[in-house]
Amino acid sequence: MSITSSSQAFRRVALAGATVALSTAVAACGAGFGAQTLQPYQPSEGTNADSGSIGVRNMLVLASEEGKGELHGAIVNSGRADDTLSAIAIAPAEDGTDGAGTGGGGETAVKIENFKPADLKAGTSFTLPPKQGLPVTVTGAKPGQMIRVTLTFGQAGPITTSIPVLTEDHYSPSPRNDGEEAHG
Incomplete structure (x- = not known):
C-alpha cells in the first residue's frame, strides 16, 4: 500500500x-x-392548569353570540388519593374587574350555574359537560372573551385560570373587512 x-x-x-x-x-x-x-406545548384551544396531582385540561366555554354557553373540559386526578371538585366560580380579574373584564362594580355579569360537586377518583378523569346530568352553564360570556374561573377541590389547592369563550361551532370570531364579526 x-x-x-x-x-x-x-x-x-x-x-x-x-x-x-x-x-x-x-x-x-x-x-x-x-x-x-x-x-x-398546548395544541388545544382550551386552557390547561395544575394543582398537585389534579390537572385541568382543555377548559373552555362554547357560547352563542348572546352569551349563553356551556363549560367544556376535563379534570384529571393523576394522584393516588381520591379528591372532590367542590366548586367552579367566576374569579376576580387581576386588574380588579370581574372575571370577564366587564367592570368591577361588585356585580359579575358572567354567571356559572348548574354546577354539582363531582368525585375525582384517583387515576381517573371527569369530563365537562358530565356524562349524566345537566351541563354547567355559563351566561354573559361572549365568544372572543377570556373569563377567569376558580375551581375548588376538597384536597388539592384551588386553581384560578383564564379560559377562552369560543363560538358553539368551535371557532373564535374573526373580524371581517366591513367591521362586522364573522365566524372563521
Whole structure:
C-alpha cells in the first residue's frame, strides 16, 4: 500500500471524526433545560392548569353570540388519593374587574350555574359537560372573551385560570373587512 493511499484514508477517517464531533456539538446546543422539546406545548384551544396531582385540561366555554354557553373540559386526578371538585366560580380579574373584564362594580355579569360537586377518583378523569346530568352553564360570556374561573377541590389547592369563550361551532370570531364579526 502506498503512502498516498494511507494518507487519503487517514484524511477520510479524520474528516469523518470531525464531522461526528461537530454534529454532536451542534446538537448539544439545543439540549439542556431550555431545549424546545422540554417546553410545554398546548395544541388545544382550551386552557390547561395544575394543582398537585389534579390537572385541568382543555377548559373552555362554547357560547352563542348572546352569551349563553356551556363549560367544556376535563379534570384529571393523576394522584393516588381520591379528591372532590367542590366548586367552579367566576374569579376576580387581576386588574380588579370581574372575571370577564366587564367592570368591577361588585356585580359579575358572567354567571356559572348548574354546577354539582363531582368525585375525582384517583387515576381517573371527569369530563365537562358530565356524562349524566345537566351541563354547567355559563351566561354573559361572549365568544372572543377570556373569563377567569376558580375551581375548588376538597384536597388539592384551588386553581384560578383564564379560559377562552369560543363560538358553539368551535371557532373564535374573526373580524371581517366591513367591521362586522364573522365566524372563521
